[in-house]
Amino acid sequence: MIDFELSPNIQSSRQMIHMVAEQLMRPISREYDEREHEKPTEFLETMWKLSAGTSFGSDREADKKAAASGPKEGNLASCVSIEELSWGDAGLYLSIPNPGLGGAAVLAAGTAEQKQRFLAPFKDGAPKWGAMAITEPHCGSDSAALLTTAVRDGDDWVLNGTKIYCTSGLMATEKSDGFVVVWATVDKSAGRAGIKSFVVPAHTPGMKVIKVENKLGIRASDTAMMVFEDCRIPLDNILGSAEVKAGTEGFKGAMATFDATRPLVAASALGIGRAALDFAREALERAGVTIRYGAAPSTLTAVERDFMEIESELQAARLLTWRAAWMMDRGKRNNLEASMAKAKAGLAVTRVTQKAVEFLGPLGYSRKLLLEKWMRDAKINDIFEGTQQINMLIVARRILGYSSKELS
Amino acid sequence: MFDLEMTEDQKLIHETVTSFAAAEIRPLSRDCDESGEIPAGLAGKGFDLGLIHSAIPEEQGGFGEQRSAITGAIVAEALGWGDLSIAMHLLAPRLVVYPLLDAGTPEQRTTLLPAFASGYLAATAAVVEPRFDFDTTRFATTAAAKDGGFVLNGAKCFVPLAQEAETILVLAQLGDERAGFLVPRGAAGVTIGEREKNMGIKALATYEVGLENVVVPATARVGDDAAVERLLNHSRIALGALALGMGRAAYEYARDYAKERKAFGVAIAQKQAIAFILAEMAIETDAARLLLWEAAWMLDQGKDATRECVLAKRYASNACLKITDNAVQVLGGHGYVRDHPVELWLRNARGFTSFEGMAIV
Numbered sequence: 001m002i003d004f005e006l007s008p009n010i011q012s013s014r015q016m017i018h019m020v021a022e023q024l025m026r027p028i029s030r031e032y033d034e035r036e037h038e039k040p041t042e043f044l045e046t047m048w049k050l051s052a053g054t055s056f057g058s059d060r061e062a063d064k065k066a067a068a069s070g071p072k073e074g075n076l077a078s079c080v081s082i083e084e085l086s087w088g089d090a091g092l093y094l095s096i097p098n099p100g101l102g103g104a105a106v107l108a109a110g111t112a113e114q115k116q117r118f119l120a121p122f123k124d125g126a127p128k129w130g131a132m133a134i135t136e137p138h139c140g141s142d143s144a145a146l147l148t149t150a151v152r153d154g155d156d157w158v159l160n161g162t163k164i165y166c167t168s169g170l171m172a173t174e175k176s177d178g179f180v181v182v183w184a185t186v187d188k189s190a191g192r193a194g195i196k197s198f199v200v201p202a203h204t205p206g207m208k209v210i211k212v213e214n215k216l217g218i219r220a221s222d223t224a225m226m227v228f229e230d231c232r233i234p235l236d237n238i239l240g241s242a243e244v245k246a247g248t249e250g251f252k253g254a255m256a257t258f259d260a261t262r263p264l265v266a267a268s269a270l271g272i273g274r275a276a277l278d279f280a281r282e283a284l285e286r287a288g289v290t291i292r293y294g295a296a297p298s299t300l301t302a303v304e305r306d307f308m309e310i311e312s313e314l315q316a317a318r319l320l321t322w323r324a325a326w327m328m329d330r331g332k333r334n335n336l337e338a339s340m341a342k343a344k345a346g347l348a349v350t351r352v353t354q355k356a357v358e359f360l361g362p363l364g365y366s367r368k369l370l371l372e373k374w375m376r377d378a379k380i381n382d383i384f385e386g387t388q389q390i391n392m393l394i395v396a397r398r399i400l401g402y403s404s405k406e407l408s
Numbered sequence: 409m410f411d412l413e414m415t416e417d418q419k420l421i422h423e424t425v426t427s428f429a430a431a432e433i434r435p436l437s438r439d440c441d442e443s444g445e446i447p448a449g450l451a452g453k454g455f456d457l458g459l460i461h462s463a464i465p466e467e468q469g470g471f472g473e474q475r476s477a478i479t480g481a482i483v484a485e486a487l488g489w490g491d492l493s494i495a496m497h498l499l500a501p502r503l504v505v506y507p508l509l510d511a512g513t514p515e516q517r518t519t520l521l522p523a524f525a526s527g528y529l530a531a532t533a534a535v536v537e538p539r540f541d542f543d544t545t546r547f548a549t550t551a552a553a554k555d556g557g558f559v560l561n562g563a564k565c566f567v568p569l570a571q572e573a574e575t576i577l578v579l580a581q582l583g584d585e586r587a588g589f590l591v592p593r594g595a596a597g598v599t600i601g602e603r604e605k606n607m608g609i610k611a612l613a614t615y616e617v618g619l620e621n622v623v624v625p626a627t628a629r630v631g632d633d634a635a636v637e638r639l640l641n642h643s644r645i646a647l648g649a650l651a652l653g654m655g656r657a658a659y660e661y662a663r664d665y666a667k668e669r670k671a672f673g674v675a676i677a678q679k680q681a682i683a684f685i686l687a688e689m690a691i692e693t694d695a696a697r698l699l700l701w702e703a704a705w706m707l708d709q710g711k712d713a714t715r716e717c718v719l720a721k722r723y724a725s726n727a728c729l730k731i732t733d734n735a736v737q738v739l740g741g742h743g744y745v746r747d748h749p750v751e752l753w754l755r756n757a758r759g760f761t762s763f764e765g766m767a768i769v
Contacts, residue, residue, distance in 0.1 A: 002418075002478050004702045007409040076410055293715040294640075296543035297761065312699060312719040319698035320691070323412055340691045389684075396683035399690045400667060407678050 010077050017081050020050070021088025026370075029089040032220040033373050037212055039171075040092065040220065047096045048127035075260070075325040079267035083318075086271025087278075090377045091220030093268060098122065100168055101261055101385075102130030102181040105197055108257040109239040118179055118199055131172035131180040133163035133226065140165075141390045143183065144192045148228065150184040152242075155235050157198055159184055159206070159228040167384070169224025170209050173202045180207075181239065182228065190244045199237045206231030217376030262338040262385055263324040266345035269381035270321060273314045273349040276356035276374045280307070283360055303359060310352040317345040336398040343391035346382035353378040412701075418479055425486040428457060433490025434657075440611035441752050446497050454498035455528040459483070463509060468517060469525030475509060477642055477704035480769025481649040485697070488653025492756045493611035495650055499767050500569050503533035504577050506768050507588055507639050511631030516590070520575070532573040533588075534564035534617050535643075535765025544640055544764055549619060551580040551589060558582070558629065560589060560597075560622040566766060570600050570615035577630065578619065579765065585633035589624055597622035608755035638707070639768065641717040645704045646767040648717075648724035651760045652696045655728035658735035658753045659689035665748075666738055682738060689731045696724040704769065725760035732757040 006014070024043055032040050085093040099106070099122050106118050122128055139145040148161025159182060163169075172178040179201045187194035200207055211225035235242075281291070284303065291307050292300070300308075320341040327334040353375040357364035364371045382388050397407050414422060432453060440446050455461070464470025487495035505524050508517055523529050537548050549562025560580055570576060576591045576598075591598060601616035631639070663686050666677035676682045699720040706713035732754040736743035743750045 001411055001413065001415050002701055002705060003409060003411045004705045005409065010410075071409065071411070073409065293718045294545050294637075296541055296545065298541040299543070308719060308722060312723045315702075315719070316695035316699055316723060319702060320695055322410060323694075323698065326410055326412060337694075340694060343687075344691055344695065392684050392687045393680070395687040395690060396677075396680075399663065399686060400677050400683065402678065402683075407680075407683055 006076075006080065007073060010073060010080050013077065014080050014084055017084040018087070020047075021084050025085070025088030025092050029092065029370060030367075030373065032089075032092065033217075034219075036214060036219040037222070039095070043092065044095065044097055044127055051096065051098060072329045073326075075263065075328040076322060079263055079321055079325045082264055082267040083271040083274065086268040087275045088271075089220065090268055090272050090374075090380075091218035093271075094167060094218055094221035095171070097127035097129050097171070097176065097178075099128075099130035099178075100172070101132035101257075102172065102179055102199070104261045104264075105132055105181040105239060105257045106130075106199065108260050109197065110199075114199070114236070114239065121177065126176065128176045128178040129168045129171035130178050131166050131168045131224075132183075133166040133169065133180050134183045135163065135165045137162055137164055141387055144195060146183060146185060146195065147188075148182065148184040149188070150186050150196065150198055150238075152186070152235070153232075156232040157235060157238065159198065159200065159231040159233065162225070162227050164225045165213070165384070166224045166226060168222060169226055170212055170222040173200070173204075173207055173224075173226065174209055176202060178202050180226075186242065187244045193246065194244050196242065197239045198233060199239065200228075200231065200233050201237075204231055204233060216379060217373065218380050256335075258386060259324075259333075259335050259338045260328060262342040262391070263321050263328070263334075265381060265385040266317065266321040266324070266341040269345040269349040269378065270314065270318050272374050272378045272381070273310075273317070273345075273352040276353045276371060276378075277311060277314060279369075279371060280356040280359045283363075306355055307359070310348075310355050313348040314352050317341070317348040320344050336395060339386070339391040339394040339398075342386055343388050343395060346388050346391075349378040350382045412698075414482065418482055421479060422482050422486060424457060425483050426489075428454070429486050429490030433487065433494050436494065437491035437749060438746070438752065440491065440493060442610075442746075444610050444613075446494055446611050450494065451498055451528040451530075459498055460501045460505060460528070461525040464505065464521050464525045465517075468521035470521070475506070477645050477707040477769045478701055480642070481645050481697075481700050481704045484646050484649035484767065484769060485653035485656070488650035489657045490653075491611070492650055492654050492753075493609045495653075496568055496609065496612050496767050499646070500573070501529055501531045502768050503568075503765075504531035504575050504590070506642065507533070507577055507630050507635070510638060511588070511635035513627070515627065516630065520590075529574070530569045530572045531575050531577075532567055532569050533577040533579065533639075533765050533768075534567045534570070534591075535579050535640075536564065536566040536762065538563055538565040538616060542762075542764075547579055547581040547586060549578065549580040551582040551587065553582075554623070557623055557625045558589060560591065560619045560624065562619050564617040564619070565604065565614070566763065567615050567617045568612055568766060570617050571603070571613060576617065578617075579636060579639075586636040587632060588630035588636060588639070590628045590630060591619070591622060591624055595622050595624065606759070608752070608757070608759050610755075637714060640765060641703075641707055641713055643765045643768045644717040644721035645700055645707065646769040647760060647763050648696070648700045648703075648721040649769070650767060651721075651724045651728035651757065652693060652700060654753050654756060655689075655696070655724070655731040656693045658728075658732045658750055658757075659686070659693055661748075661750060662686060662689065662735040662738040665742075676738075685734050685738060689734060692727040692731060696720070696727045699723050721760075725757075728760060729754075729757045 150157045185194045206229050209224045209226045213223040324334045324337040324341040461470040462473045463475040466472040551558045578589045597620040599618040604614045669676050703716035703720040735750040
């Protein structure tokens with residue numbers, strides 16, 4: 001039955017996480033934007049204690065089983081939590097110790113043994129991070145063009161190549177006992193079919209972070225450039241089959257990770273957008289401007305019109321995001337819907353935050369307030385985890401029934 | 409708990425109305441737009457689906473089913489996909505029936521509803537006023553208490569089927585509150601103008617209605633200010649869902665055309681310039697549907713939902729206009745000629761920012 005009410009469990013965890021966002025994140029938000037590359041150690045320790053053991057992403061097999069045993073809402077719950085944390089601070093949210101996107105890849109494509117081996121350490125001990133390394137200096141959206149190689153040598157895979165824009169890459173590989181999931185080709189002549197993902201544990205010899213990026217926003221989160229030089233990992237650290245099959249099935253499997261993570265990234269965008277929208281609404285109200293929803297169109301001011309527009313853009317993005325998560329919870333394929341949500345949310349949050357800066361005029365542009373920061377933070381959502389354009393391309397292929405060859 | 413799955417009943421209704429729209433409505437759309445007429449008999453076929461009387465209580469001859477704004481949105485989308493004018497024509501009796509179900513007195517229901525339950529009976533509501541600053545929060549049409557009844561004065565426009573409807577529900581300002589008044593078409597002081605000539609919805613007969621010292625008894629009043637707000641909100645969902653249905657029709661038509669039409673050796677849909685337009689259409693129709701369903705769900709929960717209804721209707725109207733405009737663009741010259749339906753949808757789409765209270769869920 002069509003129902004827009006979140007379950008009592010989700011509502012109560014949302015309230016709790018909102019308090020964390022308000023009391024632990026907002027007070028240090030500006031500080032760690034200005035002190036890029038420094039870590040809020042106390043906050044990270046606290047979050048590790050609060051959230052150890054919670055995973056990020058979706059275990060496809062578990063979802064299917066759960067769907068058979070009754071309605072589940074783990075993915076939706078993650079979306080709601082991530083929106084709250086990102087309402088607090090998106091950069092700090094991304095820097096929270098957890099398996100991250102690497103964990104999502106393990107959940108989506110790993111065996112039961114791999115899930116246990118790589119994810120169990122996240123249940124206790126010192127804080128740990130997981131990361132995912134796909135992008136290379138010469139290719140981003142065109143991930144099938146990557147050059148990093150994985151060559152089998154006896155009982156090892158040997159990785160060679162350079163990866164960039166790896167979120168939490170430094171924390172995952174050098175500052176904790178985490179891991180990074182690295183995409184590499186086992187057979188360049190096979191094209192997409194040769195691309196596989198590998199789990200590289202922290203401190204593995206031959207892996208080194210050589211640069212941490214300076215960025216427009218989400219400065220509290222480290223974004224690493226790393227090189228792999230004869231980096232050896234055990235054979236069973238490959239996610240999925242090592243076999244190179246004709247066609248693109250293997251690559252599609254790897255891309256399926258994104259069906260799980262795109263709604264979560266969209267949810268983070270929603271949090272930043274809501275922060276800006278809430279702030280703008282309150283500021284306008286203090287200045288005597290209230291939004292009159294039912295008023296005659298001819299009497300609406302430009303601010304009222306703009307506000308209504310961004311408010312509904314954000315809500316539309318939220319519902320598309322919740323739908324994609326809900327489908328995953330029900331064990332339904334959500335490739336199309338996940339890309340719809342991500343494309344919409346990335347664009348919506350970009351517009352919402354830019355408009356909110358405009359509403360506040362010179363105050364909005366000042367670093368005394370967080371609005372300008374939210375605008376800078378927001379933009380990454382239109383880029384990472386598939387740019388807006390890549391997600392539009394995926395939507396277009398799906399609605400038209402085209403392969404990537406037919407529509408490139 | 410959050411859920412987007414229709415009930416089994418809703419799925420059945422959706423399937424039934426969708427097939428009806430494809431088989432009975434869409435094939436007539438162009439001819440009706442050109443001739444300005446809807447064939448006699450079509451309204452009866454629509455009635456037989458249960459569009460009007462399913463929500464009328466059994467004692468008045470209906471099915472007594474729970475009225476649901478979400479189900480209404482599902483139905484309106486499917487009908488709007490077929491043709492906007494025909495959809496509004498088929499749904500017009502609801503403009504009197506639903507306000508009576510919501511806020512009518514037992515006498516009003518007993519007197520009026522049985523006729524609506526036994527077959528298609530034209531009825532209408534007079535909501536919009538012919539002025540650029542038309543304001544649903546304060547009507548310029550007035551009602552004043554006099555001699556135990558009311559006197560109505562003012563002008564209305566976009567009143568569907570006013571020439572054939574026996575009963576017109578007039579929304580008017582009664583001091584500081586708004587209210588509805590049942591006005592017989594033949595009452596003294598009521599003038600039905602010439603049929604309006606609009607850019608779109610050309611198959612739907614709409615009229616200006618003048619009210620000059622029209623006297624109605626106290627028993628003609630339907631509802632209070634809150635009831636008018638509910639009526640307007642249910643109307644916003646209906647109009648938004650009709651816009652959504654028409655937008656989806658335009659999206660599907662443009663999508664299918666773009667896969668057929670070749671340029672430079674490939675289907676034009678294989679060009680990103682076209683493919684991205686189509687992708688945006690798909691996203692915006694889904695987004696509009698979710699916003700409308702959410703607002704409708706709030707109405708069904710009895711919550712105050714003016715904000716959500718206004719935003720959902722605005723969103724759906726804007727999306728529909730952009731989608732229909734882009735559908736014309738995707739077809740290019742073929743979109744501009746009347747051999748294809750997309751120009752008709754564009755003309756219809758422009759109206760939603762002016763339409764209020766012309767359909768109801």
